Amino acid sequence: MNKKTSSLVQRLTLTPYSVWAVLFIVVPLVFVAYYAFTDSSFAFTTDNITRFFTATSVVDDGETVREVHTYLVIFMRSLKLAVISTVICLLMGYPLAYIMARAPEKTQKILLTLIMIPMWMNFLIRTYAWMTILQDKGILNGFLTALHLRPVHVIGTESAVIIGMVYDYFPYMVLPIYSVMAKLDVRLLEAASDLGCPGPSVLRRVIWPLSIPGVLSGVTMVLVPSISTFYISQKLGNGKFFLIGDAIEGQYVANNLHFAAAIAFILMVILLVCMALMQKLANRKLIVA
Amino acid sequence: MKKIIELKNITKSFDGEVVLDNISLDIYDNEFITLLGPSGCGKTTTLRIIGGFETPDSGDVIFMGEDIKDVPPYKRNVNTVFQRYALFPHLNVFENVAFSLREKKVPKDEIKRKVTEMLTLVALKGFEKRSVTSLSGGQQQRVAIARALVNQPKVLLLDEPLAALDLKLRKDMQVELKNIQKATGITFVFVTHDQEEALSMSDTVVVMSEGRIQQIGTPVDIYNEPTNAFVADFIGESNILDGVMLEDRKVSFAGQVFECVDEGFDRREPVDVVVRPEDVDIVPADRGMLKGVVTSVTFLGVHYEIIVDIDGFKWMIQTTDFWDVDETIGLVIEPDAIHVMKKSEYSGMFGDYSTFSDEMEEIGEVEIEELAEIEERGGNRTESGKTDE
Amino acid sequence: MKRASKIYTALMMIFLFAPIAILVVFSFNDAKSLSVFSGFSLHWYRELFRDAETLKAVRNTLVLAVSAALISTAMGTAAAVGINRLRNKVLRQVMDSVTNIPMINPDIITGISLMLMFVFVGRLFGAATSLNFGTMLIAHITFCLPYVILQVLPKLQQMDKSLPEAAMDLGCTPFRAFLKAVLPEIMPGVITGLIMAFTLSLDDFVISYFTSGNGFQTLPIRIYNMTKKTVTPKMYALATIIFFVILTLLLVSNLYDEDEVQRRRAARQIRKASKEEKT
Numbered sequence: 001m002n003k004k005t006s007s008l009v010q011r012l013t014l015t016p017y018s019v020w021a022v023l024f025i026v027v028p029l030v031f032v033a034y035y036a037f038t039d040s041s042f043a044f045t046t047d048n049i050t051r052f053f054t055a056t057s058v059v060d061d062g063e064t065v066r067e068v069h070t071y072l073v074i075f076m077r078s079l080k081l082a083v084i085s086t087v088i089c090l091l092m093g094y095p096l097a098y099i100m101a102r103a104p105e106k107t108q109k110i111l112l113t114l115i116m117i118p119m120w121m122n123f124l125i126r127t128y129a130w131m132t133i134l135q136d137k138g139i140l141n142g143f144l145t146a147l148h149l150r151p152v153h154v155i156g157t158e159s160a161v162i163i164g165m166v167y168d169y170f171p172y173m174v175l176p177i178y179s180v181m182a183k184l185d186v187r188l189l190e191a192a193s194d195l196g197c198p199g200p201s202v203l204r205r206v207i208w209p210l211s212i213p214g215v216l217s218g219v220t221m222v223l224v225p226s227i228s229t230f231y232i233s234q235k236l237g238n239g240k241f242f243l244i245g246d247a248i249e250g251q252y253v254a255n256n257l258h259f260a261a262a263i264a265f266i267l268m269v270i271l272l273v274c275m276a277l278m279q280k281l282a283n284r285k286l287i288v289a
Numbered sequence: 290m291k292k293i294i295e296l297k298n299i300t301k302s303f304d305g306e307v308v309l310d311n312i313s314l315d316i317y318d319n320e321f322i323t324l325l326g327p328s329g330c331g332k333t334t335t336l337r338i339i340g341g342f343e344t345p346d347s348g349d350v351i352f353m354g355e356d357i358k359d360v361p362p363y364k365r366n367v368n369t370v371f372q373r374y375a376l377f378p379h380l381n382v383f384e385n386v387a388f389s390l391r392e393k394k395v396p397k398d399e400i401k402r403k404v405t406e407m408l409t410l411v412a413l414k415g416f417e418k419r420s421v422t423s424l425s426g427g428q429q430q431r432v433a434i435a436r437a438l439v440n441q442p443k444v445l446l447l448d449e450p451l452a453a454l455d456l457k458l459r460k461d462m463q464v465e466l467k468n469i470q471k472a473t474g475i476t477f478v479f480v481t482h483d484q485e486e487a488l489s490m491s492d493t494v495v496v497m498s499e500g501r502i503q504q505i506g507t508p509v510d511i512y513n514e515p516t517n518a519f520v521a522d523f524i525g526e527s528n529i530l531d532g533v534m535l536e537d538r539k540v541s542f543a544g545q546v547f548e549c550v551d552e553g554f555d556r557r558e559p560v561d562v563v564v565r566p567e568d569v570d571i572v573p574a575d576r577g578m579l580k581g582v583v584t585s586v587t588f589l590g591v592h593y594e595i596i597v598d599i600d601g602f603k604w605m606i607q608t609t610d611f612w613d614v615d616e617t618i619g620l621v622i623e624p625d626a627i628h629v630m631k632k633s634e635y636s637g638m639f640g641d642y643s644t645f646s647d648e649m650e651e652i653g654e655v656e657i658e659e660l661a662e663i664e665e666r667g668g669n670r671t672e673s674g675k676t677d678e
Numbered sequence: 679m680k681r682a683s684k685i686y687t688a689l690m691m692i693f694l695f696a697p698i699a700i701l702v703v704f705s706f707n708d709a710k711s712l713s714v715f716s717g718f719s720l721h722w723y724r725e726l727f728r729d730a731e732t733l734k735a736v737r738n739t740l741v742l743a744v745s746a747a748l749i750s751t752a753m754g755t756a757a758a759v760g761i762n763r764l765r766n767k768v769l770r771q772v773m774d775s776v777t778n779i780p781m782i783n784p785d786i787i788t789g790i791s792l793m794l795m796f797v798f799v800g801r802l803f804g805a806a807t808s809l810n811f812g813t814m815l816i817a818h819i820t821f822c823l824p825y826v827i828l829q830v831l832p833k834l835q836q837m838d839k840s841l842p843e844a845a846m847d848l849g850c851t852p853f854r855a856f857l858k859a860v861l862p863e864i865m866p867g868v869i870t871g872l873i874m875a876f877t878l879s880l881d882d883f884v885i886s887y888f889t890s891g892n893g894f895q896t897l898p899i900r901i902y903n904m905t906k907k908t909v910t911p912k913m914y915a916l917a918t919i920i921f922f923v924i925l926t927l928l929l930v931s932n933l934y935d936e937d938e939v940q941r942r943r944a945a946r947q948i949r950k951a952s953k954e955e956k957t
Contacts, residue, residue, distance in 0.1 A: 096690050103683075125920070171694075191371055194368055205392070225785065245786050264786065275782070
């Protein structure tokens with residue numbers, strides 16, 4: 001093919017997408033920064049950013065009355081719940097992914113389909129299902145009462161929010177780990193065994209290090225949506241546990257677009273830093289292990 | 290010589306298909322033994338049973354006097370060089386070789402000493418920190434060997450280790466492997482489908498076909514005294530003819546009676562007669578024991594390979610003299626060029642270079658397979674449709 | 679599988695499906711209770727089908743998902759072809775990074791960022807409300823595009839590079855060569871991309887929430903609005919229907935696979951028979 005047609009093809013195929021990507025991926029992010037650093041008359045200001053770090057509110061938990069940094073507390077809470085949920089997903093999902101990858105092919109296919117079915121259901125519905133279960137007069141307590149056990153109060157606690165996050169994002173942890181493990185060369189496991197490794201040792205020295213890319217993408221796929229969610233906390237936390245997503249949504253609903261943009265901007269920067277760190281850590285681990 | 294491994298009446302099948310049919314084999318200390326056969330003959334399965342990756346359906350695996358049939362691979366004093374190496378991609382060269390030592394919690398300085406020693410043995414000193422994925426095929430091969438040898442196993446199993454290398458490198462590695470075996474004194478069990486490789490490297494060759502052992506012997510024995518038509522055809526080129534043993538040292542085939550060196554057959558016993566293409570002398574037509582017409586000539590550098598039609602049977606003959614197509618020539622076969630074999634299930638299947646040659650057979654097969662494949666796809670070009678088999 | 683593995687897998691499946699099972703059961707509940715099942719009834723299904731707003735939301739969702747999937751697949755496939763041919767390393771890196779942004783960014787940020795831009799541009803033109811079907815469609819195409827590209831690109835990389843060249847050598851124009859030689863090769867990726875785009879669009883709530891106008895409701899937004907107030911089991915009925923639609927789709931696609939297997943087995947037998955005949 002001559003150079004002229006080649007560059008023509010390139011232009012025809014790449015141009016629409018490039019224009020689209022600039023207009024609707026890059027420019028909107030610029031707008032986030034623009035709104036974050038301007039006031040309602042679009043004059044430059046850092047007030048929105050400062051507000052995030054300095055705004056305080058009074059908390060009365062019945063015993064003491066304290067003044068706290070509103071948004072920092074919200075952010076730390078989001079981070080805490082998201083990290084806990086991610087760790088639980090990993091602890092629950094890794095064994096499942098391992099079992100699936102070692103199962104007969106037909107079983108693998110069935111399990112894969114089963115795991116994907118809840119993913120296809122909207123997460124609003126999934127979250128709502130847990131609300132039904134965990135309510136004070138919900139199914140869980142009905143069940144406990146029937147067994148003559150004391151009913152538990154879960155809804156409106158941090159545990160409820162964590163349960164919701166784990167349930168909603170569990171498949172996103174299992175699938176990437178599974179796909180890495182399923183591709184793992186069986187001969188590598190045989191080689192490890194041949195070189196004197198019993199089962200647990202094979203898991204620690206070969207399977208785990210080789211599955212780290214899957215674990216990383218699983219962790220990202222669970223951490224990012226759970227740190228930024230705003231529906232789960234509203235429904236399962238009874239609105240008592242404001243998360244960073246709730247803060248953004250709240251400001252949007254109140255039409256405080258500039259402050260909403262500022263929170264989104266900060267969240268984005270922090271997530272970028274987190275991901276860069278994680279990638280670095282993973283690279284180092286790969287070399288050391 | 291001491292027996293180190295004994296396989297006794299091993300049978301193994303996968304999904305109802307018999308892969309190993311009652312095979313027995315003794316492997317001696319310090320020997321280079323090769324399992325040779327076409328794909329699907331059961332040679333790799335035999336190796337994997339010794340390595341502990343497969344359990345036989347029946348039979349015993351004795352290792353230095355002990356039955357190890359149920360001992361897992363990680364407890365066997367046997368190491369494997371895998372086909373396409375199976376190096377750990379997350380570890381560098383040093384760590385790959387050190388893998389088993391770390392498992393055994395060997396002290397650090399000893400690990401360093403042993404790994405360095407092994408890397409020197411395979412001529413990879415200075416490559417310690419390199420990632421295994423950055424190495425060439427030949428270098429990966431050496432790492433795999435070093436990794437398997439560092440543990441000083443009693444037996445090293447090699448599963449077609451040279452198959453992925455190009456011809457030149459393969460030849461070099463053949464020599465090197467043989468040298469390593471001599472230097473270390475470890476028993477090598479080598480699996481290959483390449484008969485030349487088997488003949489040039491081994492002390493003992495085990496020829497396998499369809500899950501059974503056809504012959505065990507030294508390379509020279511296997512070549513000169515094949516036990517049946519399969520072995521004769523698989524190892525080198527052979528003209529295999531129907532014959533009748535008239536009496537000791539006298540056999541008739543191709544319509545003539547020949548003197549030979551074989552004894553111990555029944556009178557008038559039907560036999561297979563092997564004549565190697567390089568053992569036939571060509572003389573002018575009127576002086577030959579047999580007379581035939583040249584039907585094709587192929588120049589192969591060192592010699593010509595000519596096909597001669599003698600009463601409808603096509604012989605292959607290798608000669609350094611040029612003979613033209615359609616020339617009538619005579620053949621002389623000395624007594625020691627004739628090898629007589631008992632009839633077997635393989636009789637009549639090999640050794641005739643006539644019109645229905647191997648190539649033709651393969652073409653026919655491919656066509657039928659292609660037809661079936663088109664049928665399979667059903668015009669449906671999905672990804673799964675292509676990769677399923 | 680070992681016994682412990684089986685038990686563990688079963689527990690995980692119970693965890694995944696118990697909530698869904700509860701929704702399904704209570705959608706048939708006679709009463710409004712969320713914890714006591716008082717009797718079988720189709721009451722809530724009748725309610726659901728009388729709910730014009732929900733039905734309209736279903737239609738909206740389908741229209742949006744089909745449009746977004748088709749447009750993003752066409753544009754994404756073209757983009758993948760272009761990206762695959764990029765020889766400039768820096769440009770390629772930039773392309774890859776930009777494509778990754780919507781996948782890495784939390785949905786809430788993608789939603790907010792698009793919303794801010796739409797509002798700003800709308801205000802420039804003096805529109806009171808600039809969010810409508812159009813803005814939502816743009817948003818959906820934007821977050822579907824990377825997934826389409828990610829499905830098609832590997833197929834292009836696996837493809838024999840000389841295929842389009844061979845087609846052109848045999849007299850095809852570049853465009854015809856793409857249609858006749860390249861497209862069939864990458865079709866599995868294109869189809870997967872299309873399906874992914876469709877389902878992503880169907881399922882999206884967060885981005886739709888920020889980019890939809892008041893008038894245009896998709897099903898997830900409708901569900902959100904329904905669950906905002908006190909909830910009737912009407913929602914359960916909706917969830918149940920969605921669940922069974924998904925289940926049917928997955929079963930059908932599996933059955934289709936089963937067909938494939940059958941045909942293959944038959945073909946193998948034919949081949950075996952013909953081989954035996956020969957010997």
